[in-house]
Amino acid sequence: MIKVLFFASLREQLQRDGLEIEAAGLTSVTQLRSKLAEQGATWQSALSNEQLQVALNQKLSTMDAAIQDGDEVAFFPPVTGG
Amino acid sequence: MIKVLFFASLREQLQRDGLEIEAAGLTSVTQLRSKLAEQGATWQSALSNEQLQVALNQKLSTMDAAIQDGDEVAFFPPVTGG
């Protein structure tokens, strides 16, 4: 399984803070993102945001990063702390 | 009269923190400095230090600054606060 997390405005748009998904067939963040976008118009729209950032196992990463069973992948808008 | 002040190592070298001197004939800091240097070898040596700084009426100034009766002139080594 891959643990997927959503934060901030993305979490609000999707009305959930995360989910778990079968790792089978998902070898990159991009594939995971496409798979999630298939769940409907809201998902398609929210995940197509060009500004979307991704963290892989709690480290900032890129969409082309490889993923595997057991990974934690978080999607979120640009950060605004401090 | 011109009020003259000495600080830090200069004060220690001259063994005094200041003096008053007749303003007559002293129209610049340089003239004042030369006049003071006439008081002996210690004065000559202490006041010939190239690093010597001067404040005129409590503002950093330069040796060629004009002075007049009633002014306060301070001589000191480079500052080292903070």
Added chain:
Amino acid sequence: MAVDISVSVQAEGFDPGVEYSRLRNENYSDGATSMFVGNVRDFSPTALLGFPEASLDETGGRQSVTVLELEHYPGMAESALTDIARQAAARWPLGRVRIVHRYGPLNAGEEIVFVGATSTHRQDSLDACAFIMDFLKSRAPFWKKEVGEPGDLGTWVEARSSDEKALKKW
């Protein structure tokens, strides 16, 4: 000598005076301590970005922000801040580094973030604070939402391109 790095991500408030004492306690080798504190302002920052009309309320006044809600990514927030502190310690000879970042609802005037660094040289400690704040703003997983009135759904603060640009100078 290993740099002493301490990071806290917390809901509770913090006292900058206590944080200062922590940086100084038994620290006789570093003559320089620099600190940065970020506080919640009482009006929308967009008013300061050249779009005053965006934050004018119906009476023509500035739109006030009574509460700022800070969301964070638990776990990653701590490790991202620790990583930024380590990067600073690799660039400048620092003695101690302390970062505190709050989450949850914060009222106007409250402290959001504390960054402190000690060093033997003043500019190193000041640069380290500037560096840490710049990277924290663009790399640490925190998100701000401005809530004006009770019941208001709030507005997520937009990331500023000036913050991303600030990283370029390092």
Added chain:
Amino acid sequence: MAVDISVSVQAEGFDPGVEYSRLRNENYSDGATSMFVGNVRDFSPTALLGFPEASLDETGGRQSVTVLELEHYPGMAESALTDIARQAAARWPLGRVRIVHRYGPLNAGEEIVFVGATSTHRQDSLDACAFIMDFLKSRAPFWKKEVGEPGDLGTWVEARSSDEKALKKW
């Protein structure tokens, strides 16, 4: 809006936490507060300037500084610091500026100087602190003398060319 500038030259100690509170009290418009504190180190700074042999004592250890004596030019010290604060306020949009500088005998670890500045933007407040410290170091009439042991006549700290050079960047 006039900048709120406050300067103190004093023998007594100060509390950086109290100084922080003074910068923040009823200040809801500035989100950024930067502070610098300078403390007495427990060894001669010459040891850090590439001349370690100059500060090695007979046992081969670092020459310890038990007391730092700070001499100042009363009157001019206050006006010089106020002038430096005004110059900073003319360069950056600052809300409040606070400078405290002590004189007299100071023990290792004690606070010597506090510089704080608030602003709407973090880099402005950090730059203002750096600017004020740079000018204070080379333009404010204070002189340091290191005294190692009781009865020791002490050694005047030499001005550093790096401090004069630091002014060039502004």
